[in-house]
Amino acid sequence: MEFEITASASMTVNFAPDTTTEEIFQNVRTILATPVYSVPLNRAFGVNAELVDLPLPVAKAKLAAEIVQAIQKFEPRVEVTKVLFTDKAIAGRLQPTVCLRLKE
Numbered sequence: 001m002e003f004e005i006t007a008s009a010s011m012t013v014n015f016a017p018d019t020t021t022e023e024i025f026q027n028v029r030t031i032l033a034t035p036v037y038s039v040p041l042n043r044a045f046g047v048n049a050e051l052v053d054l055p056l057p058v059a060k061a062k063l064a065a066e067i068v069q070a071i072q073k074f075e076p077r078v079e080v081t082k083v084l085f086t087d088k089a090i091a092g093r094l095q096p097t098v099c100l101r102l103k104e
Contacts, residue, residue, distance in 0.1 A: 001101065001102070002081060002099055002100070002101055003025070003099070003100055003101070003102075004084075004097050004098070004099050005025055005028045005029055005032070005097070005098045005100065006029075006032075006086075006095065006096070006097045006098075007029050007032030007033040007095075007096065008029065008033070011026075011029055011030075011033065013026070013030075014026060020077075021102065024075060024077050024078060024102065027074070027075045028071060028075055028078065028098060028100065031045070031046060031047065031067075031070050031071055031074050031075060032047060032067065032096060032098065033046075034046030034047070035047065035048070035049035036048045036049065044073075045070075045074060046070065047063070047066050047067055047070050048063075048066050051063045051066060052094055056094070059094060060085050060094070063083075063085075063094065063096065064083040064085075064096070067080070067083050067096055067098060068080045068083065071098065071100070076103070077102065077103055078100045078101065078102055078103060079100060079101045079102075079103055080098055080099070080100050081099045081100060081101055082098075082099045083096055083097070083098055083099070084096070084097045084098075084099065085097070
């Protein structure tokens with residue numbers, strides 16, 4: 001079964017998720033929403049936010065690769081199948097949506 005996860009700037013953290021699946025999805029959203037170097041004791045956690053200043057096609061390609069690598073490293077219980085973008089280039093926003101499968 002494939003799921004879609006999108007990061008949200010207004011997401012709330014549930015410190016006691018009811019299920020493992022809910023925990024995994026929250027972890028993926030956290031990875032997507034966290035810029036690299038912003039976590040004091042783990043500077044490598046997150047996604048490189050500097051890529052968004054590149055031209056849109058280049059930014060999409062590099063950001064997709066960065067997202068896949070970060071999720072593989074920090075949430076190994078899932079497999080990323082694809083990364084889609086809701087690009088609102090006029091508004092200056094590139095919103096990734098990650099399609100993934102739970103590993104068994």
